[in-house]
Amino acid sequence: MAHTEDSAAAGFDRVGRGDLGYSPKQVEKFLDAARAYLEDRAAAAVTSHDVRTVSFDAVRGGYDANEVDAALDRLEDAFARRERDDLIQEAGQEAWLREIGQLAGLLRGRLMRSDGERFRRPASVKAPSYHVDDVDILCTRLLAYLEQGSPMSADEVRTAVFRTVSGREGYEETQVDAFLDRVVELMAAID
Structure with missing residues (x-):
């Protein structure tokens, strides 16, 4: 696997130049939106469902799909916990149950x-x-x-x-x- 400076900034390795990986631009755009919503609820909402169903184009030399998928799984879990906590805080534990x-x-x-x-x-x-x-x-x-x-x-x-x-x-x-x-x-x- 090749590792470039810009992929290091995003935290993902890139696949070889001739191999297919996730579009770095699409991955970074989605993760930036998710990060913005985690930090500021006034930002455009991102849900655990959005994280679970997001897809990215396959491009040559893109991000390693396994690494991105693992990060998305962790992100989905974080959003699901937040959604659960928000529902409990707003409507009570009975509503969540x-x-x-x-x-x-x-x-x-x-x-x-x-x-x-x-x-x-x-x-x-x-x-x-x-x-x-x-x-x-x-x-x-x-x-x-x-x-x-x-x-x-x-x-x-x-x-x-x-x-x-x-x-x-x-x-x-x-x-x-x-x-x-x-x-x-x-x-x-x-x-």
């Missing part, structure tokens, strides 16, 4: 479905999809986390990897990804 309970109930409904039935199958027979067994194993662990307090972290969900299969043999990737985003939202708010 209600919000968490509603989201947990929504997620639990899908997790309670039978193995092989938790998510829809892709419409196209050639579309890449997630291996059903891999997703169901994670869902079983998530249900144990919600129902029995089994140990699990948001990072385990963020970094979950599923084998890819074709079409209707697996679960539709976008639906699984959207669900896991909500799981991370819940876990970040709780932890």
Whole structure:
């Protein structure tokens, strides 16, 4: 990995000139906005959801994606804690518990479905999809986390990897990804 003076200022290594990484301009612009909001609530609001769903263009010689993603995970957790604390301060702990309970109930409904039935199958027979067994194993662990307090972290969900299969043999990737985003939202708010 090449390391340049301007990437040192941002705190991220750059990938080699011929390799793809995140656009430094986009990363720095987003992180500047997040930092501004952390320091001054009068700045344009940035939420944990914004951090979780931000995406950057891939450019040659850009920032190392793994380093940026790890920093975004920490930032998302910080914003989620702040949002939780703000809600508790403004509306009380009961309001926060209600919000968490509603989201947990929504997620639990899908997790309670039978193995092989938790998510829809892709419409196209050639579309890449997630291996059903891999997703169901994670869902079983998530249900144990919600129902029995089994140990699990948001990072385990963020970094979950599923084998890819074709079409209707697996679960539709976008639906699984959207669900896991909500799981991370819940876990970040709780932890």
